[in-house]
Amino acid sequence: MTYQDKKVITIGLVSELTGLSIRQIRYYEQRKLIFPERTKGGTRKYSFSDIEKLIQISEHMEDGLQTFEIRQLQKKNMAASYRGLTST
Amino acid sequence: MTYQDKKVITIGLVSELTGLSIRQIRYYEQRKLIFPERTKGGTRKYSFSDIEKLIQISEHMEDGLQTFEIRQLQKKNMAASYRGLTST
DNA sequence: CGTGTAAGGAATTCTGACACG
DNA sequence: CGTGTAAGGAATTCTGACACG
Numbered sequence: 001m002t003y004q005d006k007k008v009i010t011i012g013l014v015s016e017l018t019g020l021s022i023r024q025i026r027y028y029e030q031r032k033l034i035f036p037e038r039t040k041g042g043t044r045k046y047s048f049s050d051i052e053k054l055i056q057i058s059e060h061m062e063d064g065l066q067t068f069e070i071r072q073l074q075k076k077n078m079a080a081s082y083r084g085l086t087s088t
Numbered sequence: 089m090t091y092q093d094k095k096v097i098t099i100g101l102v103s104e105l106t107g108l109s110i111r112q113i114r115y116y117e118q119r120k121l122i123f124p125e126r127t128k129g130g131t132r133k134y135s136f137s138d139i140e141k142l143i144q145i146s147e148h149m150e151d152g153l154q155t156f157e158i159r160q161l162q163k164k165n166m167a168a169s170y171r172g173l174t175s176t
Numbered sequence: 177c178g179t180g181t182a183a184g185g186a187a188t189t190c191t192g193a194c195a196c197g
Numbered sequence: 198c199g200t201g202t203a204a205g206g207a208a209t210t211c212t213g214a215c216a217c218g
Contacts, residue, residue: 003136008097008105010209012127012188017096022189023200031199039100041208043189048091066198098188100209110210111179119178129187131210154177 007037007045014046018054025054031067033057033074095125095133102134106142113142119155121145121162 015022028034029044034053036044060070103110116122117132122141124132148158 003091006136008101010098010188013096013133021200023202026190027199039208041189042191043208045101048094061199098209109179111181114211115178127187129210130212131187149178 003048005047005049007047007050009046009048009051011036011044011046014051014054017051018058020054020058024058028054028057028067031071033067033071091136093135093137095135095138097134097136097139099124099132099134102139102142105139106146108142108146112146116142116145116155119159121155121159 009017011022011025014020014025018025025034026044029036034046034050034057036046036050038044057070060073065073097105099110099113102108102113106113113122114132117124122134122138122145124134124138126132145158148161149155153161
């Protein structure tokens, strides 16, 4: 709830925790699927929510979806949960 | 519960979040007050629980306690919570 | 005792690009 | 389109030590 969304994890750890390569994680950011924060120095910081999101993303990728399609799905889910439907 | 205790935060972030210097954080580890994990490379990783602990530690230090006294307090609290008393 | 700091090195991350497909 | 990689640089962290008190 409070810790879940705090952006504090470095990309190396995220890579370990998700099984994705650092390259993939950066790419998904470029494609607007995740939104890490940055330290003053420019180092990316992720939250546990980001990690869960990334795991979902990797599942969608395995299903053959393209990044823009996954982005569409995210929008739909956001709209749905806004209406009190599927959360996750 | 699950995220609270995952060791994933680098010492620089911990320093920012607690207001303590990196030097202090490392010292409190040396004095057995906190127990970060390490990456393969040797970089320390802390949990949100560690951050809460550190904040408590800094309060005790301000109260003039010495590190070994704080360690005693930690033990007492652990024993108490084990008996179902004060948790935190 | 608790903490600051300069020192030298190692690990981590960053960006932009070339490559493949 | 999605991902790997070599390249060069910058930010982050590590340890052991000297200093002060």
